[in-house]
Structure formats: structure tokens, C-alpha cells
Amino acid sequence: MRFAFHKMHGLGNDFVVVDARVTAFPVDAALARGIADRHRGIGCDQLILLEPARDADLTMRIFNADGSEVEACGNATRCVAALVGGDVAIATAGGLLHASAAGGGANVDMGGPRFDWDGIPLAYAMDTLTMPVGWEGLAQPAAVNVGNPHVIFFVPDLDAVDLARLGPLIEHDPLFPQRINVNVAQMLAPDHIRLAVWERGAGLTRACGTGACATAVAAIRRGLASGPLTVTLPGGPLVIDWVPGGRILMRGPATHVFSGEADTDAFR
């Protein structure tokens, strides 16, 4: 099947966006993996599929590079808002999001975070603000669900952490029945966090919007920070705001790189 796509990125977290609002685009895990493949496909961290919605302007489906379909993607939400333009209500598996395109990027209302252990989800009950668990030097993380699941470690020196090695161990730990996105954060100031993310199903990425949201929320809950604050990822900064009990607001860039056409047969 011939299809059109947009290559986009948010701070280097890159996407293949297929607008299937008019013509359906049947995707399975193997096709998503093939499109995302950086050697044999188009290449991306996530494949984003736009479909019609009943109670929103559109539905956004998210497939990680490993083919798994997931609930939320902050950077893709900004890209979709920038692509569609104006104010847009986006239905996702993680909830209804409201976004508005703004000067080279977008503002997104990412909804409210969850902290209950079975809503993360974790395999068994524990405190999610300071979890009594650890993996080598990484210990006592926080867990936050912002539509998708995140675990956040605060460390004194981000450069001392080998996230490429520890990320997959933690992602696949039985404590996380739906696997987990692994965030390692260094507080630079009460309004500035440096962050690296091992993404579930995609590995190390240049940026993770939901990771920035989850980390900002965890830092505020722990009394380490107050919003609004800047989260600087390898690909650049995002601005996140949250007050306890409220909704998470994210602001950041969205870039359209090129548009193209391809044939699904090429990726199977």
C-alpha cells in the first residue's frame, strides 16, 4: 500500500507521522518496526498514526521503534499540534490532551499525573515517591504515570550513570509489568533539571516529553523544585509547569523535516 508521511522531531526525538484520518492505514507491530528501522526503513523513535476521533479533533496512536503500541508521547503531541495547527483536542490511549500550536512549537496540557502503585503500574504495592528498590548505583526512584509509566532517579552527577547499560535492565525488571521509561535526573537549580531518558521500546532518545513531565512532577513532589521549570535533555530544553493536584503543562519546539511517500511492502 502506498502511503504519505511526514518526518518530524521534537528536540531530536524523531517521528514518522502518517495521517490516516481519511484513508485508513492498517499497522501491526512488524510494520511499525520496519518503518522505524534506521538501516532498512525510514527511521524514527516512534511511528505516529493520526486517525478520526468521535469526541476529539483526532486520535493519535503511538508505536515505539520496537513495534509496541503505547499510551502517550509528549514530543509527538507537540509535533501533531504543529502539523494540524491552531487548538487541537487529541485523543490518546493515555487520555484526552489539549494542545495549541505556538511559534515553532506547541503548548500542551498533558493532563494530571498518577502516583498509585497499580496505576503506574508496579507489580506490588509500595510508596511511589521514594521506592525502596535499587539497581546498582541507582536507588530509591520515584514513579509517575503521565499517561505512560516512568521511573525517575535523582543523581548528583548524570555523567557518572551508564544509562545505556542500566536502562534496559530496569525497563524489563519484573517490578514493571508493562515495562517502564527510565529517567535519570540531576538537579541544577530548583527551576532547572538536567535529564537523560532510556525510553521503553525505543532506548536512549535525544528527548522525551513525558519523561520531562514525569521528572518535573517527581522533583516538585519531593520538594526539590517548583514550577515552572526548565528540563534540559540531550536535544535541548522543555518548559514544564505543574502545581500539586493540577494538570501538567508542557511547552517546547516541534520541527517538520520533510514529507515523503513510501510503500508498505518495502518494510515487511
Ligand SMILES: N[C@@H](CCC[C@H](N)C(=O)O)C(=O)O
Ligand atoms: N518520546 C516520547 C515517549 C514515547 C513513548 C514511550 N517510549 C513509552 O513507551 O511510553 C515522549 O516524548 O514522551
